[in-house]
Amino acid sequence: TQLLEQSPQFLSIQEGENLTVYCNSSSVFSSLQWYRQEPGEGPVLLVTVVTGGEVKKLKRLTFQFGDARKDSSLHITAAQPGDTGLYLCAGVVKYSGGGADGLTFGKGTHLIIQP
Amino acid sequence: DTEVTQTPKHLVMGMTNKKSLKCEQHMGHRAMYWYKQKAKKPPELMFVYSYEKLSINESVPSRFSPECPNSSLLNLHLHALQPEDSALYLCASSQGRWEEQFFGPGTRLTVL
Numbered sequence: 001t002q003l004l005e006q007s008p009q010f011l012s013i014q015e016g017e018n019l020t021v022y023c024n025s026s027s028v029f030s031s032l033q034w035y036r037q038e039p040g041e042g043p044v045l046l047v048t049v050v051t052g053g054e055v056k057k058l059k060r061l062t063f064q065f066g067d068a069r070k071d072s073s074l075h076i077t078a079a080q081p082g083d084t085g086l087y088l089c090a091g092v093v094k095y096s097g098g099g100a101d102g103l104t105f106g107k108g109t110h111l112i113i114q115p
Numbered sequence: 116d117t118e119v120t121q122t123p124k125h126l127v128m129g130m131t132n133k134k135s136l137k138c139e140q141h142m143g144h145r146a147m148y149w150y151k152q153k154a155k156k157p158p159e160l161m162f163v164y165s166y167e168k169l170s171i172n173e174s175v176p177s178r179f180s181p182e183c184p185n186s187s188l189l190n191l192h193l194h195a196l197q198p199e200d201s202a203l204y205l206c207a208s209s210q211g212r213w214e215e216q217f218f219g220p221g222t223r224l225t226v227l
Contacts, residue, residue, distance in 0.1 A: 033215075033216075040203075040220070040221070041220050041221070042205050042218030042220050043158065043218050044218070045216065045217075048214075088157055103158075105157035105158055106157060107157055108156075108157050110155070
């Protein structure tokens with residue numbers, strides 16, 4: 001069972017359009033993180049949301065954490081070709097053996113912005 | 116220095132070979148991670164070291180063996196791998212549990 005469900009999995013839109021990516025779970029997370037990954041590179045953190053109902057803005061990107069801390073969304077305004085990439089939401093899970101937690105990722109949204 | 120470095124960048128190995136992947140960070144982070152990523156899939160956690168203590172994802176086969184010589188270095192020893200182990204292997208580090216994970220560029224592994 002996938003802990004974090006992301007939708008859509010693939011999205012191809014024209015430059016200048018708006019879009020929203022969703023990350024949903026039946027579990028409550030203390031925080032959710034959003035990453036962006038380009039081909040052949042590691043993921044790069046965009047934002048961490050911690051408080052239920054929290055909204056964070058990063059230029060044209062707006063991130064929201066659901067009131068119940070089970071879901072999050074990423075909204076991009078006036079998308080540009082440079083926004084193309086794999087967008088991943090991630091939550092912290094605890095693995096057996098103690099120690100630090102690791103991230104569990106959603107399946108990701110492959111976003112293509114066409115000029 | 117906010118960089119996580121990984122070597123080698125690419126690795127091709129046979130099923131009988133023994134090889135090692137290396138990861139290094141100098142940010143003073145006390146948690147380091149190995150992830151495996153197949154094409155068009157999200158990263159999957161393999162191992163976590165926190166203060167040089169290992170946590171294991173129990174689904175990882177024993178042909179993968181992690182090692183943390185010190186708080187800045189993380190190795191992944193590979194032995195008798197299968198072709199399905201071909202993937203991008205990502206290393207990451209973080210200061211604490213809820214904090215940002217910094218990822219390296221990955222090692223692209225191909226098992227023949």
